[in-house]
Amino acid sequence: MSFINFNFEPSLQEGxxxxxxxxxxxxxxxxxxxxxxxxxxxxxxxxxTGKTAAFVLPILNKISKSGSNKLNTLILAPTRELAIQIDQQIQGFSYxxxxxxxxxxxxxxxxVWEQQKKALETGAEIVVATPGRLIALLAGGKMDLSTLEHLVLDEADRMMDMGFSDDILKIVNYLPQKRQTVLFSATMxxxxxxxxxKFLHNPEEISLSIxxxxxxxxxxxxxxxxxxKEELVRHILSQKAYESVIIFASTKDxxxxxxxxxxxxxxxxxxxxxxxxxxxxxxxxNFKNKAxxxxxxxDIISRGIDVVGIELIINYDTPSDPEDYVHRVGRTARADKEGEAITFVNPKDQHKFVRIESLIGMEITRNPMPEGFERGPEYLGEKAKSSGFSSGGDGKSKNKKKKKPGNKPAGEKRNSESGFKPRADFKNAPPAHKQEAPKQEAKKTEPSDTPKSETPSKYGQRKNVIDS
Known part of the structure; x- marks a missing residue:
């Protein structure tokens, strides 16, 4: 099947x-x-799998056909990164x-707060929003949703996990009852x-490879x-000059x-x-541009990061939720590309890994520890569910690598004799400001929003209201 079969408006098909x-x-x-x-x-x-285009394209087609310049569509997303990504894809499709x-x-x-309010007052056919900020704007009377025809919930399972259920229901109460509602989710x-x-009317259902x-x-x-773990991740990264890698850890610390x-x-x-x-x-x-x-x-980057060509995913910590594993691994092998995912599993997390294999319906390959590393804990599989692992779970008593005769002192152990020296073209010393400048105390305010643009929009006829 080709996109031509959908009979989109000529301007959309041209894009x-x-x-x-x-x-x-x-x-x-x-x-x-x-x-x-x-x-x-x-x-x-x-x-x-291309879920964003699946709902953006038919909506853009309808807006283009109607010629309306009023607020037509509200798209809710769980994170800022996903909201930005969706908006960027809309920019491309609507060129x-x-x-x-x-x-x-x-x-x-x-x-930034004033920028967003001004953008809404200026007018936009599509608003892509996170629930929390949208609730604040609605409470302040800054949005008129009376002309809205489409409501889209993207990554609905993630929004539920983040506690946005009540906010979503509040938002729905502001919307016209006569509308089309579309819900997309990676899990169900x-x-x-x-x-x-609670807010869909006789919906059609589509499920693919849940x-x-x-x-x-x-x-x-x-x-x-x-x-x-630390030495093992060094070893893996040293085996190849990777162009694009994501490492997932359990906490920001x-x-x-x-x-x-x-x-x-x-x-x-x-x-x-x-x-x-x-x-x-x-x-x-910089990551998208391979800089x-x-x-x-x-897991803040396990959703809403659409980067084609990610070669390797390393789960430094086993995800607590099996569905998070699916989202993490989903960052690679996008758009029919190939990729690799490696997960580190300590004794106390073995039961989590069993649940992951159960969800994805396959047994994941067990790698032996590389040469020079001490043997890891025995993987018990299904037996891990009932095992207490009363000791050894954190592995603090284990050496990272076996000591070999003639090894250099600890401070010099990653030399040519160890066999794990990273490729020279893959090194990157920290910038000077990170080496010399004293670290400032973290601000207590939330991260800042979309920067003010100093150049005209590159999207031709598109009325990029944020740029103004």
Whole structure:
């Protein structure tokens, strides 16, 4: 099937042709006709399958056909990063349409707050918002939703996990009862289905590979003690000059600590909630442009990061929720590409890994520890559910590597004799300001919002209201 079969408006089809969009993905092929018919929809598909285009394209087509310049669509997303990504995709698809969109999300100062309110007053056909900031704008009477025709909830399961259920219901109460509502989710637990019935009307349902990982991902695991993880991640990163890697850790404190260690040897940046919004956007832009090779963060980057060409995902910590594993691994092997995912599993997390394999319906390859490393803990599989692991769970008593005769002192152990020296072209010393400047106390304010643009919009006829 080709996108031409959808009979989109010529200006929208021209944009797709310019972007190289030829054939729709399965979720697009199934969802676009339902949305074009005006029906409510619950759609479930694994991450990286093109869900955003599945709801954006038919909505843009309808706006283009009507010629209306009033607020037409509200898209709710769980995070700032996903809201920005959706808005950017709308910009690309609507290049020849002149349709405007505006991202609305929290974390900014008073100036950004005023920018967002002004953008809404100026007018935009599509608003992409996080629930918290939208609630604040609605409470202040800054939005007129009477002309709204479409409500889209993207990553609905994530919004539920983040506690946005009540906010979503409050927002729905502001909307016209006669509208089309579309809900997209990567997983479909019973709570999502029950929740959706509160505001969807006789929805069509589409489910594709719920809880499955992409076919192009090579998945494996190491059974390790915590004390072995740091050296093991160094070893993995040293085996190849990777162009794009994401490392997931369980907490932002662990992200910061691991970043301080790895930045001495590798081209790496840390991504966490303590960063200002401008810093987060700069890091993400550099990562997408391959100016930064390795990104380390928490599950804040497991959703809404659409970067094609990520070669390797390392789960430094086993995800607590099996569905989070699916989202993390979904960052690679996107758009029919191939990728690799490696998970470190310590004794106390083995039961979590059993649940992950159960969800994805496959056994993940067990890797032996590399030569020179001490043997890791025995992986018990199903037996781990009933095992107490009363000792050895943190692995603090275990050495990172076996000592060999003739090894250098501890401070020099990663030399040519060890066999684990990173490639020279993959090193990146920390910038001078990070070496010399005293670290300032973290601000207590939320990360800042969208920066003020100093150049005209590059999107031709598109009325990029934020740029003004």
């Amino acid at each position: 797709l042709d310019a972007m190289g969009f030829d054939r729709p993905t399965p979720i697009q092929e199934m969802a676009i006709p339902v949305i074009m018919q005006g029906k409510d929809l619950i759609a479930c598909a694994q991450t990286g 020849f349409l002149g349709v405007s969109s505006v991202p609305i999300y929290g974390g900014g100062d008073g100036i 637990p019973p709570k999502i289905r029950q929740f959706s019935m 809880g499955k990982t992409a076919e192009g991902v090579t998945q494996s695991m190491y059974s390790v003690y915590d004390g072995q 662990k992200v910061k600590a691991l970043y301080k260690v790895l930045r001495k040897e590798f081209d790496i940046e840390a991504f966490h909630s303590d960063l200002e919004q401008l810093e987060r956007e700069k890091i993400m832009s 930064v090779k390795i990104l380390i963060g928490t």
